[in-house]
Amino acid sequence: MSSLDDKINAHFAGYVVRKDLVKAVKGNAIVPTYVLEYLLGQYCATDDEASIQTGIETVKEILRKHYVHRNEAGLIQSTIREKGRYKVIDQVSVSLNEKTDSYEAVFDNLGIKKVAIDSGTVKANPRLLVTQVWCITDVQYEFDEDARKSPWVIENLKPIQIARVDYDAYLGARSEFTTDEWIDLLMQSIGWDPAAFGRRSKLLQLMRLIPFVERNYNIIELGPKGTGKSHIYSEFSPHGQLISGGEVSVPKLFVNNANGRIGLVGYWDVVAFDEFAGRDKSANKALVDIMKNYMANKSFSRGITPMGAEASFAFVGNTDHNVPYMLKNSDLFEALPPQFHDSAFIDRLHAYVPGWEIDVIRAEMFTKGFGFIVDYLAEILRHLRQEDFSNRFQTHFQLSEKISTRDRDAIYKTMSGMLKLLFPSGGETAPEVEELLRLALESRKRVKDQLARIDSTYPEVDFHFIGSDGRKHAVTTIEEQEYPQFYHKRGGASVVHADPEETVAAPERFAQAPLPQPVPTEGHEVFGENRKGISYETLFGPYLQGARLVTITDPYIRLFYQARNLMELIEVIVRRKAPEDQVKVHLETVADDFGADKQREHLDAIVAGCQGSGVDFTWSLDSSGSAHARHIVTDTGWKISLDRGLDIFQQFALNDAFTLANRLQEHRAIKRFEVTYLRIGRS
Numbered sequence: 215m216s217s218l219d220d221k222i223n224a225h226f227a228g229y230v231v232r233k234d235l236v237k238a239v240k241g242n243a244i245v246p247t248y249v250l251e252y253l254l255g256q257y258c259a260t261d262d263e264a265s266i267q268t269g270i271e272t273v274k275e276i277l278r279k280h281y282v283h284r285n286e287a288g289l290i291q292s293t294i295r296e297k298g299r300y301k302v303i304d305q306v307s308v309s310l311n312e313k314t315d316s317y318e319a320v321f322d323n324l325g326i327k328k329v330a331i332d333s334g335t336v337k338a339n340p341r342l343l344v345t346q347v348w349c350i351t352d353v354q355y356e357f358d359e360d361a362r363k364s365p366w367v368i369e370n371l372k373p374i375q376i377a378r379v380d381y382d383a384y385l386g387a388r389s390e391f392t393t394d395e396w397i398d399l400l401m402q403s404i405g406w407d408p409a410a411f412g413r414r415s416k417l418l419q420l421m422r423l424i425p426f427v428e429r430n431y432n433i434i435e436l437g438p439k440g441t442g443k444s445h446i447y448s449e450f451s452p453h454g455q456l457i458s459g460g461e462v463s464v465p466k467l468f469v470n471n472a473n474g475r476i477g478l479v480g481y482w483d484v485v486a487f488d489e490f491a492g493r494d495k496s497a498n499k500a501l502v503d504i505m506k507n508y509m510a511n512k513s514f515s516r517g518i519t520p521m522g523a524e525a526s527f528a529f530v531g532n533t534d535h536n537v538p539y540m541l542k543n544s545d546l547f548e549a550l551p552p553q554f555h556d557s558a559f560i561d562r563l564h565a566y567v568p569g570w571e572i573d574v575i576r577a578e579m580f581t582k583g584f585g586f587i588v589d590y591l592a593e594i595l596r597h598l599r600q601e602d603f604s605n606r607f608q609t610h611f612q613l614s615e616k617i618s619t620r621d622r623d624a625i626y627k628t629m630s631g632m633l634k635l636l637f638p639s640g641g642e643t644a645p646e647v648e649e650l651l652r653l654a655l656e657s658r659k660r661v662k663d664q665l666a667r668i669d670s671t672y673p674e675v676d677f678h679f680i681g682s683d684g685r686k687h688a689v690t691t692i693e694e695q696e697y698p699q700f701y702h703k704r705g706g707a708s709v710v711h712a713d714p715e716e717t718v719a720a721p722e723r724f725a726q727a728p729l730p731q732p733v734p735t736e737g738h739e740v741f742g743e744n745r746k747g748i749s750y751e752t753l754f755g756p757y758l759q760g761a762r763l764v765t766i767t768d769p770y771i772r773l774f775y776q777a778r779n780l781m782e783l784i785e786v787i788v789r790r791k792a793p794e795d796q797v798k799v800h801l802e803t804v805a806d807d808f809g810a811d812k813q814r815e816h817l818d819a820i821v822a823g824c825q826g827s828g829v830d831f832t833w834s835l836d837s838s839g840s841a842h843a844r845h846i847v848t849d850t851g852w853k854i855s856l857d858r859g860l861d862i863f864q865q866f867a868l869n870d871a872f873t874l875a876n877r878l879q880e881h882r883a884i885k886r887f888e889v890t891y892l893r894i895g896r897s
Contacts, residue, residue, distance in 0.1 A: 215584070218398055218583065221390070223584060226586065229590045230584045232266065234582040235258055239254065239270055245348065248588045248589050249374050251587045251589060252589050257269030282302050294366075299354045299369060301353075302321070302353055304324050306342060307343075308320075308331060316330065317330075321353075324353075326366050329366040329368055330366065330367045330368065335368070343475065348374045349371050350372045351368055351372070352369040374589070385638055388639055400635065400636075402585035406419060406579055406581055407579055407580060407582070410576075410865050412883070417649075421567050424635070425486075425528050427598045427631050429512075429524040430512045431526040431628075431631060432526065433527070433528050433529070435528075436491060436550075436569050437532070437533055437568065442575050447484060447530070453482060453484065455484070457485065457486070457488065458488050464500055467501070467505075468508070476523070480523050482525050483526065483599065486530065487529045490550070493548075493550075493551065496553065499553065506559050509527060509559075531550070535548070537693050541693065541697050546664045547664055560661060561661070563624075563661050564628060565657035566657055568660065571692065601634060601638075603629070604629060605626070606642075607647045611679045611681055614677070614680065618675065621677075625655055628653070648687070655679065659675070659689060662675050677689045692745050696746060733756070737890075738890045739888065741862075741887055741889075744864075748879070750785075750860075751789075751879075754783065757850075757891065758787055760850055762796070762797055763848065764797065765802070765848075766799065766845075766846050767843055767845050767847075768780075768859040769804040769836070769842060770803070771803040771813075771860075772804075773812075774868075777816035784824060784829055788827050797828065800832045802834055802836055803833065803834075805835045820833075843855070849896060850896060851893055853893075853894045856887065862887045863883070863885065864882065866882055
């Protein structure tokens with residue numbers, strides 16, 4: 215186990231489970247993660263390997279005996295008849311039979327209907343009346359000659375959810391973790407390996423949890439396929455319900471006028487709409503109107519009496535085009551059905567998660583570490599819905615007075631949600647608040663900037679906040695930095711900012727052309743995490759032009775991917791030099807104490823690979839250990855200082871020859887880094 219896993223088990227013993235165990239027990243049982251982890255939490259909530267293995271076998275046996283597969287329904291029915299009573303794990307829903315004045319249950323996989331269930335059980339579990347709920351149930355078979363009576367009877371029904379949790383103990387244990395450790399614990403709890411994600415990517419993943427901690431929060435995520443957009447809402451919590459965007463109706467979602475029964479918003483903390491995008495899809499206008507009213511006012515009305523609810527809405531869907539295409543030709547909401555591509559609906563969204571920044575799921579992204587049993591965390595998050603942390607950030611920062619009330623409310627709710635997730639007991643520092651506040655402002659700004667494209671009556675908004683020193687902090691989105699030539703448009707015309715401080719410096723060589731300006735200049739640049747379109751060519755190409763000697767100092771050219779980065783830099787030099795020129799490239803690095811042989815093997819392979827290319831590559835190891843700086847120096851008088859060296863790219867599939875990220879640097883997301891260009895004179 216890692217040191218973090220040790221710490222997790224020390225402070226949350228009995229409430230955590232090793233996350234890779236789900237795959238070990240699932241088999242062909244089609245059940246949500248929280249159902250499996252509920253069982254694992256009963257038998258495998260330990261770090262003792264022997265107990266874990268025993269618990270796995272126990273859970274497998276429970277699933278084998280009691281989980282109902284549709285193709286084995288007849289066998290289970292026979293077992294119940296022969297034994298008189300049998301425990302099953304299945305999805306159960308309930309309806310009222312008005313003719314007999316009794317409640318009747320339906321077992322989805324088992325395939326039995328009109329199962330008698332007492333009113334006390336229904337009153338204790340009202341969600342059964344609205345939708346299917348995973349339950350552990352004792353079913354009896356009692357034959358009656360009266361054909362009107364069903365032989366099936368529920369003796370005992372228990373929805374799969376953890377017992378009441380100790381919230382104060384949760385807060386106390388949180389104080390034992392640093393912010394980075396806590397973020398990684400939450401990442402492992404939702405199934406991800408933190409090492410596979412950058413800081414910003416982790417926060418974007420955790421934003422998907424805000425609807426579970428914040429009442430009446432409306433979030434949308436649009437992006438490429440396969441990024442796990444709906445995973446949180448389908449697998450994570452027994453308090454969330456995922457429905458297909460095309461399968462919802464007014465009675466199902468809000469209220470059924472025929473019987474007055476409230477719909478999903480009255481019983482679930484989160485209602486998520488899967489496959490929400492699609493220009494060819496249509497939606498009922500009455501549904502759209504009621505949704506807009508509910509999203510704005512937390513209430514709805516069908517008939518005379520207005521009704522209120524607390525359910526948050528999450529909308530997830532796939533985009534048809536990449537970001538620059540959407541910005542040039544339409545807007546970032548272009549994939550929505552026509553009825554929802556409506557300014558009034560979009561304006562009610564509190565945050566837009568940029569799905570294009572989130573990687574397609576790969577096997578190495580899943581964690582093998584420990585995380586909260588998802589049902590335990592779900593109960594904690596549900597408790598946090600009662601809290602309001604929206605004003606807590608004002609200890610350090612104030613929002614611009616130019617930000618409208620609706621925009622302000624959206625930012626407040628996003629901040630409240632993130633603070634609940636990361637700092638439920640307080641203790642956040644000013645830099646940590648600033649990081650979250652930038653994300654909250656950006657998430658709402660993405661909505662508002664697109665509204666200005668869709669509806670010209672929306673005013674342009676100056677999204678910034680003010681520090682305790684009175685200094686203004688401008689906020690921009692990643693796509694605004696990447697594609698400024700397309701981003702600032704209203705009605706087809708480019709927008710010119712009156713205040714130049716509102717835009718982040720983005721030199722022409724990085725933003726508007728695949729190749730840099732021919733004349734390199736001195737300066738300092740900061741690049742935000744998850745940005746794409748950056749390559750060694752755009753960063754270094756102009757400064758390497760004409761050089762005959764290039765000296766690279768980087769103490770971390772040790773592992774395979776680091777040596778590959780170096781080789782890609784040499785490729786830039788090869789492309790930049792004249793065919794007849796000879797360029798000497800020398801690397802000064804530090805020996806790897808634990809993998810010196812592999813390090814030498816990689817560097818010697820680069821030497822061999824450069825032969826005949828016009829580049830003479832050499833390398834040396836600094837035995838003094840003083841080579842801590844990371845920079846590139848040329849004999850043409852340039853020094854390029856890099857705070858991260860060549861290690862500027864986030865993880866990608868190194869062995870997949872069919873991904874563009876593997877082939878082209880411009881398609882890789884970057885880590886946050888800084889670069890300084892200095893003229894030092896010719897050597």
